[in-house]
Amino acid sequence: MTIHPRVARTIVLLAWAGFLGGIWFTGETARYLGPWTWWVVPFGAATLAAATLASGVSALRSRRERKLTRMGVPSKSKASRRRFSM
Numbered sequence: 001m002t003i004h005p006r007v008a009r010t011i012v013l014l015a016w017a018g019f020l021g022g023i024w025f026t027g028e029t030a031r032y033l034g035p036w037t038w039w040v041v042p043f044g045a046a047t048l049a050a051a052t053l054a055s056g057v058s059a060l061r062s063r064r065e066r067k068l069t070r071m072g073v074p075s076k077s078k079a080s081r082r083r084f085s086m
Helices: 005-026 040-067 078-084
Strands: none
Touching: 005 040
16 A cells, blocks of 8 residues: 555644644643743644645645546647647
8 A cells, every 4th residue: 555645744744733733732832842932832733734734735636636637647638739739
């Protein structure tokens, strides 16, 4: 079984966002970070959640585009035929 790199990236981002979100919502930030770096947890959780969403959308779009191709070769549109025809 193989996993697509975009899906793997989304899973890793989700894991990190969940970890930082869990630390933030349980109030355990002080256990892991000092008073000068406490802001890293909420910022990281929010940023990684947004990156996870963007990566997931990208993975779904690429999966949909692969289904639209036939045998791994994209179908030729009228525009590409006109552009490359002599």
